[in-house]
Amino acid sequence: MVTSAPENSQNRADALPKSWDPSAVEEALYQGWVDAGYFEADPASDKPGYSIVLPPPNVTGSLHMGHALDHTLMDALTRRKRMQGYEVLWLPGMDHAGIATQTVVEKQLAADGKTKEDLGRERFIEKVWDWKRESGGTIQGQMRRIGDGVDWSRDRFTMDDGLSRAVQTIFKRMYDDGLIYRAERLVNWSPVLQTAISDIEVKFEEVEGELVSLRYGSLNDDEPHVIVATTRVETMLGDTAVAVHPDDERYKHLLGTTLEHPITGRQIPVIADEYVDPEFGTGAVKITPAHDPNDFEMGLRHNLPMPTIMDKTGKIADSGTRFDGMDRFEARVAIRKELAEQGRVVAEKRPYLHSVGHSERSGETIEPRLSMQWWVKVESLAKAAGDAVRGGDMVIHPQSQEPRWFDWIDNMHDWCISRQLWWGHRIPIWYGPDGEVACFGPDETAPEGWEQDPDVLDTWFSSGLWPFSTMGWPAKTPELDKFYPTSVLVTGYDILFFWVARMMMFGTYVSGDEALDGGEGGKVPFKDLFLHGLVRDQFGKKMSKSRGNGIDPLDWVDRFGADALRFTLARGANPGSDLAVGEDHAQSSRNFANKLFNATKFALMNGAVIGELPARDALTDADRWILDRLEQVRADVDAAFDRYEFSKACETLYHFAWDEVCDWYLELAKVQLAEGSVHADGTKTVLGTVLDALLRLLHPVIPFVTETLWKVLTGGESVVIADWPAAAGVAADADSSRRIGDLQKLVTEIRRFRSDQGLKPSQKVAARLANIDAAQLDAQVPAVQSLARLTSPEEGFSASASIEVRLSRATVTVELDTSGTIDIGAEIARLRKDLAAAEKELAGTTAKLGNEAFLSKAPAPVVEKITGRKQIAEEEIDRITARLKELGQA
Structure with missing residues (x-):
């Protein structure tokens, strides 16, 4: 750990810009990570392996919100594991997307008045490859924009030579095993695509x-x-x-x-x-x-x-x-x-x-049309895929998705794998002049005069091999030995039956292969399957072009920053559940990044350092409390990540950072950092320690702002390769926690009373804290006065108002002198205006909740939000009415 000296604190603060501007730093930060090789996996490493293969997007595609969610969650997992000391491989790539790609190129030809038949098969395929080289892969640039920490040196494409070899190899094996056959069956037929x-x-x-x-x-x-x-x-x-x-x-x-x-x-x-x-x-x-x-x-x-x-x-x-x-x-x-x-x-x-x-x-x-096609006999393959889940070789998260898996896998029909296209992996079946039929593998050549089957394979056939074909199978490679089976597959529950099932069938089929012997078990292509929900709009409606409610994730990156996009998505990602997102969520996430930035800058300006913590008994209650809370948050975040509960991890970190670190500890630290305080040095170290750990805990989800802040705070090379926070190994101090809890309650009640009295937040008021010693908070009086904007009573003090606050050990009476601090007429006018607004809000929300037509159509989150607004309005009316009575306005 790098230790930063207090005298350098102002210089370090000056190293940060005046405010957080994601667009000014994100591109350079990302390129720096790539250039440093942080994301490149070393199969010869002694570290334990951790691997994820990216669900390959279509070469014709661009990033949509579903992709952004997928990528954010995978990046969070791999960044955390890298920090935990694993050798991490996150392998990227793209799918050749047979129908979609051929359609794009055919439309280009049509614009010139030509068809693919005019070119012939060979020239048309060359045309598609030209298009792929010139226009394909837009999504790769978009992946960089959102911070995907993938190993670009291992980028794969389903039509690569190596992956094509894998396709031909497994086709021949399955054909020879009687698992692939040709028959006339009913298929989904596209008359336009033919x-x-x-x-x-x-x-x-x-x-x-x-x-x-x-x-x-x-x-x-x-x-x-x-x-x-x-x-x-x-x-x-x-x-x-x-x-x-x-x-x-x-x-x-x-x-x-x-x-x-x-x-x-x-x-x-x-x-x-x-x-x-x-x-x-x-x-x-x-x-x-x-x-x-x-x-x-x-x-x-x-x-x-x-x-x-x-x-x-x-x-x-x-x-x-x-x-x-x-x-x-x-x-x-x-x-x-x-x-x-x-x-x-x-x-x-x-x-x-x-x-x-x-x-x-x-x-x-x-x-629906009867057609001669090639088929995979799935009975034995589907059984093996189902048994792998039943036997625990692969675990589905959440477990509630298991019945859907078994319902599909146990009732699967034979799979039509042939397509009447030119772009794709051509079926390796050849027909002889005398009616012979033979399948030839990648190292075999068909006899002269034989003709190859004109069809190509379904795109799902090659993408079904993705977890092991991308690592060099059928050859025995260091990558397969180190990283296969992969650790987890992250994908939406909507393609559970199509892609996931096919990968499981192929993975279990090749599990005894010599090239996979070095794998850990090798029975399945991934040990965990994490299924997330769909991204919906803020009203819970499915995003679609026809509704016009789709959101371009890159638009959010441009406006709010990549961290805001990522935090919004991860914060809503519960296993198996859909998530509703809107612009308000993105703005809130941007505000959170700003809050972290400002808090860290404040800490640097006030001498926060990274170094060895003082002995526990030399720390204040506030210092011990925030360190104990940090330890609990670290444990909760670890548990949530391990269960793929991204939402819980993000919520925990958000509220710790905002509610506890920024709203309470930084305010308490200001008192302890005051000139001449005996606690200043300890508080500077605690402040640095807490922010260091907080930034590391947040890094997997919001990598850009945490990288910027962590490097300046610690002087370290990069948070990407920093250690993940470890357990402190110190017992929590229950007494400090209790006393800080009492302080928070006391300050909150005083603030509420001040607000009810119409006092301005910045206005200081003389007050006497009676029985504060019995509450064991006498050491906290300076903090209470600072946070509640109180001053010590002077000679002749006369209280004009008071409140009683019941704490854990005693009831503290707060006597305040508010005489001359309030304009009674103006306060009454303000309260009446607020009362009218609250009554209008109550009427509006009551009307909506009483409208059966609205309730039958509105999503549950919307109804819940309106119900909450109604309750708040009722509470406001009660509070304002009570205050008006105090002022003689019954």
């Missing part, structure tokens, strides 16, 4: 549609017929059955018979299946196996034909009807019109609100 897409890229929206009830079979009521309802009339061209519940007496006479299809004339059977709900609609449903997921499963159970009646662009095709060539929505109208002309439209319900899947990338309605 590819299968994953579930996470499908966004369901409530849309106004039309529910049409159709008559199948005879138009004669005395002959066999059924009525079914559908919102997708066009899919009836692919109907191969009508289904009813096996116990539905209304249709038992039709089971085993066939009905004529109204358009195609095919005879389709009436089948029984327990999936059908006899209470919904007419209890009969049409079955289109190739265009509906539930119908597909029913088609498999009953061995039904599965004709695909739409092509890749969403047009009717191969139906054998006059509707071939029509767009699906155009066909919907035309087919309904023909059915109406036949007299088969029994009823129409318009508008009919229902949930419809849309492509996140292109916005169009997703088409």
